[in-house]
Amino acid sequence: MVKRLITPAVCHFLLMMLLTAIWLPAQAQSQQLTVEPDRTRIYEGEVLTLTVKGSMEIDINLGNLFDFDMSSLPKPDIEKVEPDFEILGQNQQYSIRTVNSQMVGEITWTYQLAPKTTGELTIPALTFKGAKSQPVTVEVVDGSPPDQAAPGRDSFIELSADKDELYVQEQLILTVRLFFRGNLIRGELSEPTHPHVIIESLGRQQEFSRYRDGVRYRVVERRYALFPQRPGTLKLPPVRFEGQARDPSGNLRFLRDSEELFEVPVKDVPAQFSGKTWLPATGVALEESGLPPSLGVATGENITREIKLTAAGLPAEALPPLPDAVPDGLRSYPEEPERQTETTPAGLTSSLNQSVALVPVEAGQMTLPAIRIPWWDTEADRERIAVIPERTLTVNDPNAVASTASPESNQGNADPEPDAGATEPQISPAPDETGLWQWLALLLGILWAGTLLAWWRSGKRRNVTPQLTEHRYEDAAFDRLIKAARDGAAVTPELVVEWANLHSPGHGFRSAADVVDHFGDQTLATELRRLQARLFAPGHENDAWDGRPLAQALEKIRKHKQVNTSADLPPLYPKGLS
Numbered sequence: 001m002v003k004r005l006i007t008p009a010v011c012h013f014l015l016m017m018l019l020t021a022i023w024l025p026a027q028a029q030s031q032q033l034t035v036e037p038d039r040t041r042i043y044e045g046e047v048l049t050l051t052v053k054g055s056m057e058i059d060i061n062l063g064n065l066f067d068f069d070m071s072s073l074p075k076p077d078i079e080k081v082e083p084d085f086e087i088l089g090q091n092q093q094y095s096i097r098t099v100n101s102q103m104v105g106e107i108t109w110t111y112q113l114a115p116k117t118t119g120e121l122t123i124p125a126l127t128f129k130g131a132k133s134q135p136v137t138v139e140v141v142d143g144s145p146p147d148q149a150a151p152g153r154d155s156f157i158e159l160s161a162d163k164d165e166l167y168v169q170e171q172l173i174l175t176v177r178l179f180f181r182g183n184l185i186r187g188e189l190s191e192p193t194h195p196h197v198i199i200e201s202l203g204r205q206q207e208f209s210r211y212r213d214g215v216r217y218r219v220v221e222r223r224y225a226l227f228p229q230r231p232g233t234l235k236l237p238p239v240r241f242e243g244q245a246r247d248p249s250g251n252l253r254f255l256r257d258s259e260e261l262f263e264v265p266v267k268d269v270p271a272q273f274s275g276k277t278w279l280p281a282t283g284v285a286l287e288e289s290g291l292p293p294s295l296g297v298a299t300g301e302n303i304t305r306e307i308k309l310t311a312a313g314l315p316a317e318a319l320p321p322l323p324d325a326v327p328d329g330l331r332s333y334p335e336e337p338e339r340q341t342e343t344t345p346a347g348l349t350s351s352l353n354q355s356v357a358l359v360p361v362e363a364g365q366m367t368l369p370a371i372r373i374p375w376w377d378t379e380a381d382r383e384r385i386a387v388i389p390e391r392t393l394t395v396n397d398p399n400a401v402a403s404t405a406s407p408e409s410n411q412g413n414a415d416p417e418p419d420a421g422a423t424e425p426q427i428s429p430a431p432d433e434t435g436l437w438q439w440l441a442l443l444l445g446i447l448w449a450g451t452l453l454a455w456w457r458s459g460k461r462r463n464v465t466p467q468l469t470e471h472r473y474e475d476a477a478f479d480r481l482i483k484a485a486r487d488g489a490a491v492t493p494e495l496v497v498e499w500a501n502l503h504s505p506g507h508g509f510r511s512a513a514d515v516v517d518h519f520g521d522q523t524l525a526t527e528l529r530r531l532q533a534r535l536f537a538p539g540h541e542n543d544a545w546d547g548r549p550l551a552q553a554l555e556k557i558r559k560h561k562q563v564n565t566s567a568d569l570p571p572l573y574p575k576g577l578s
Contacts, residue, residue: 157259187243275374316350329362486547
């Protein structure tokens with residue numbers, strides 16, 4: 001009984017000592033080395049199993065048995081395969097047998113190799129302790145095996161798009177699904193990439209189960225929004241997956257797959273589009289708020305107009321700046337626009353919010369021009385226009401109304417003229433009542449003078465505060481302009497117009513050309529032409545940009561204006577309002 005319990009343990013212990021003793025310093029010489037792939041023809045994305053076997057005559061040295069280091073075990077030079085194959089994993093097994101009274105150690109290495117290219121690839125001759133194997137040729141076939149979704153497949157990738165053609169800068173929804181079986185130990189799924197496509201991830205990946213051909217797979221799904229920036233044909237690099245999984249039997253399997261999306265035609269901007277900024281979307285809307293319901297305001301009153309532009313299927317960076325033209329009787333102080341992009345599984349939804357402070361300085365009818373944003377409806381394949389209609393404000397001057405009403409009120413309170421024939425009774429005032437009226441008149445005069453002084457000071461404060469506000473908005477507009485100029489942003493010409501109207505009010509600049517003509521600065525004209533050529537001229541999109549000369553020209557113009565005419569800024573209110 002005891003012998004039966006001890007013998008297996010003793011045998012196992014002795015075997016382990018023999019296995020480790022193989023590699024101890026001894027009179028050992030290699031005998032042979034063989035290389036065997038599990039197949040010589042595979043598809044791109046499949047994993048090749050390579051078995052390498054070697055043997056040695058051994059002389060066991062038990063004196064150093066317990067000082068043995070496993071890291072010192074010799075291996076074949078498998079790194080020779082790396083130019084054509086990627087080594088995903090490896091394993092090794094040992095055994096001992098006796099040949100002609102001589103102990104021989106045998107070792108088997110198992111490698112998982114993934115081909116890097118297609119065609120005929122050669123596994124070169126490997127060496128181990130003086131032994132050399134024979135080269136082996138493996139044919140790698142382009143594409144995927146015909147039984148990709150068959151029960152024998154442990155993993156595969158599916159790619160789908162929501163459109164089979166689209167316009168340049170239009171949103172394309174790409175769905176990537178990874179199907180796999182077993183318990184995934186590790187895995188890496190690549191992201192779609194392209195040098196001329198803006199790619200946005202649409203939230204976190206989803207995980208669920210799905211049956212395919214009667215086989216239950218676990219699925220990892222990722223969604224992306226793609227915006228091609230050039231017309232032509234969109235061809236994405238393959239999406240790849242590499243990982244390891246254990247099957248229900250506990251065996252380790254190496255997973256390697258790739259899939260490529262079909263080529264998608266990308267159309268150019270249609271000739272019938274009338275807008276200046278190309279906006280391909282599924283929906284665009286304009287909204288406004290902040291104006292009084294009656295559209296009636298008083299001079300000097302500050303009202304804030306909020307304008308919101310929303311678009312479905314575009315990032316916020318693609319939305320154009322909103323026009324801010326106002327009539328001469330209004331002062332406009334726009335704030336920095338706010339851009340937001342919301343990500344949903346259905347794609348991107350973006351918005352641009354513009355807040356503008358409006359201060360009427362003249363009485364009368366003031367018409368805010370209509371705002372029109374042309375856009376291209378990608379579902380109906382036609383142009384549409386988002387509109388805010390024009391608004392007419394009725395501006396009243398409260399000071400003029402008060403001055404006009406005062407004589408009328410005095411007339412209404414005046415005593416009627418006595419009849420010609422009437423005799424008015426004569427009443428002599430008492431001496432003490434005459435003195436009382438004199439003191440009352442003096443007191444009323446003092447109070448009237450104090451009221452007049454307070455009213456005059458409040459008028460001065462009204463005149464100063466808007467001017468300070470005006471300078472503040474001009475500073476903010478210039479800071480935005482300088483940053484855009486240095487970055488070479490497409491919005492730079494529009495910001496030039498915005499700043500120039502704040503810097504030199506009353507000129508009504510409508511384009512960057514108007515600004516250049518007014519200031520007559522040659523450097524400004526040259527740098528703006530360079531920027532427009534880089535942004536819009538064919539073949540110049542990759543030109544390097546140095547925004548320093550443009551920024552310096554703008555700073556020079558602003559500094560010259562401040563030195564010579566800073567004291568001549570027009571008042572916020574006309575003379576009649578103070």
